[in-house]
Amino acid sequence: MxxxxxxxxxxxxxxxxxxxxxxxxxxxxxxxxxxxxxxxxxxxxxxxxxxxxxxxxxxxxxxxxxxxxxxxxxxxxxxxxxxxxxxxxxxxxxxxxxxxxxxxxxxxxxxxxxxxxxxxxxxxxxxxxxxxxxxxxxxxxxxxxxxxxxxxxxxxxxxxxxxxxxxxxxxxxxxxxxxxESLPATGTGEGRERPSFWEAFKGTTSILFILNLCVSLSLAGLEATFAYFAFQKAGLQPTELGIIFMIMGFGSALVQGGLVGRLSKKYGEGAVIQGGIIVSVIGMGLILTLDNFLTAAIFLTIFGMGNGAIRPAVSSLLTKSAKGAHGNITGLLSSFDSLGRILGPPLGGLLFTVSIGFPYISGMILSVCALLLFQVYRMKAPGKKSFEA
Structure with missing residues (x-):
């Protein structure tokens, strides 16, 4: 094939x-x-x-x-x-x-x-x-x-x-x-290079895993509390919320399937990661001001489009450093995503009980942390084409 x-x-x-x-x-x-x-x-x-x-x-x-x-x-x-x-x-x-x-x-x-x-x-x-x-x-x-x-x-x-x-x-x-099968016959079995389990999580690549955890935490916290937040702020019902999440999903899919590749090829994955984080911070900040169905749909979609751009670009950067053992590094990345889905909902729920806006403020803080982490990564791994803007 x-x-x-x-x-x-x-x-x-x-x-x-x-x-x-x-x-x-x-x-x-x-x-x-x-x-x-x-x-x-x-x-x-x-x-x-x-x-x-x-x-x-x-x-x-x-x-x-x-x-x-x-x-x-x-x-x-x-x-x-x-x-x-x-x-x-x-x-x-x-x-x-x-x-x-x-x-x-x-x-x-x-x-x-x-x-x-x-x-x-x-x-x-x-x-x-x-x-x-x-x-x-x-x-x-x-x-x-x-x-x-x-x-x-x-x-x-x-x-x-x-x-x-x-x-x-x-x-x-x-x-x-x-x-x-995507691996050649000579690339499987005993003869294939198999780095140690945690080899992928060392040096500068570890920064990208932690960055991805911050992004996953902010998304999971939002998903766990948005229904309650939107009801208290705008009286939105489950049917309306379903439509809003559907619109957000289409927006995110459009960005991932149509824009991430083009933007990464033209500007580099680094620019896409930074742009995605900035857009998601803006979207989350706007969510705090929603007051009806339309604003909820627009603001959540802005967040979803920004958030959706980050993961593919991070995955691309990480696999470029994998030296052929792509499964080792993508497995660790998926594990960090799961960790965010484990910790994010209870953390978001706890913050929501303190103040309904806290999960979104904390999400913005986590996203800013992710942006700062990428700057550290960029300084430690200079000169790569993937960082060009």
């Missing part, structure tokens, strides 16, 4: 994967409640998934460096499918927890392997474009998936889980028969 044809196929795979994941999002709180989960237990049910991804994403990325991207991606997608079917069949709360643990452990293979696949098949010049397409596929999946889940939930609360499991099975067949 020509490399230029592989990227659209991978885009389709990740869109289907994330659509399947998104199907259960609007249903799982009600499904868990029906089984008997309390709000605190629901929080743990959501957190345990991110915890497993935090632990296992680096391991799967490293496995994909040795044995290839395709088999690891198949494990991740089939694991996701298994977890959905187990959830659909759950009649006790502990069964839901088991399903989420299995899902988090196995599906942790998907994102780092997809990013490593992109790094394998793209030149350094086009790397950010490829990473942006994966981000766009993820964002679009999270838009269409919940809408599908909402429709099928009318039949029963378990039906969306069966739909998600079936969609994941279909996706695994697509991967098996259409997607080609």
């Amino acid at each position: 020509e490399k230029k044809k592989a990227l659209p196929i991978l885009f389709a795979v990740m869109f289907l994967v994330m659509s399947g994941f998104g199907v259960i999002i609007p249903v799982i709180p009600f499904y868990a409640e029906e089984i008997g989960a309390t709000p605190s237990q629901l929080g743990l049910l959501m957190a345990v998934y991110s915890l497993m991804q935090f632990i296992f994403a680096p391991l799967w990325g490293r496995v994909s460096d040795r044995y290839g991207r395709k088999p690891v991606m198949l494990i991740g997608i089939l694991g996701l499918s298994l977890s959905f079917f187990l959830m659909a069949l759950s009649s006790e709360l502990w069964m839901l927890f088991v399903a989420r643990i299995i899902g988090g452990t196995l599906s942790a293979a998907n994102m780092p392997t997809a990013m490593a696949y992109v790094a394998d098949i793209t030149t350094e010049e086009d790397r950010a474009k490829g990473m942006g397409m994966i981000g766009a596929a993820t964002g679009l999946g999270f838009i269409f998936g919940p809408a599908i889940g909402g429709v099928f939930s009318q039949a029963s609360l378990s039906t969306p889980f069966y739909v998600a499991g079936t969609l994941s099975l279909i996706t695994s067949l697509f991967v098996l028969f259409v997607l080609k």
Whole structure:
């Protein structure tokens, strides 16, 4: 398969994967409640998934460096499918927890392997474009998936889980028969260079991981509290919030799929990272002033477009320093994303109880910290084309 044809196929795979994941999002709180989960237990049910991804994403990325991207991606997608079917069949709360643990452990293979696949098949010049397409596929999946889940939930609360499991099975067949391995045959197995696990997290690259954690924390804190904030500030209802997040998702996908690659090629990933952080800070500051549906949609979309530009550019920079072991470094990056999703919601909720604006003020502070971290990174790794503005 020509490399230029592989990227659209991978885009389709990740869109289907994330659509399947998104199907259960609007249903799982009600499904868990029906089984008997309390709000605190629901929080743990959501957190345990991110915890497993935090632990296992680096391991799967490293496995994909040795044995290839395709088999690891198949494990991740089939694991996701298994977890959905187990959830659909759950009649006790502990069964839901088991399903989420299995899902988090196995599906942790998907994102780092997809990013490593992109790094394998793209030149350094086009790397950010490829990473942006994966981000766009993820964002679009999270838009269409919940809408599908909402429709099928009318039949029963378990039906969306069966739909998600079936969609994941279909996706695994697509991967098996259409997607080609991105590593050459001589690049897998014992002969492949395998740096030590934490080798990726040392020197100047460690700054980019911490920068990404700051960005992930600010996003997770916003997502956890925005519904309450928008209701208190503008009386927005769940249906309106769903539309607002859909608009934000489209804006973010547009930036990742259409602009990140072009801007990175012209100005360098460094300029895109800095610009994305600045735009997200502006958006978060504007969110503090929202007072109706229109301003909420505009301000949240501004934030989403800025935030969406950062991750693909960071991924591109990191994989350029990976010396071929792309899975090792993308696995660690995914792990830091998961850490942000674990810590961000409780931190945002705690700050919200103090003052409804604090999660957004703290998000702005975290983003400024990320900007300062990038300046440190830039000084420690001077002269790279990726920093040109």
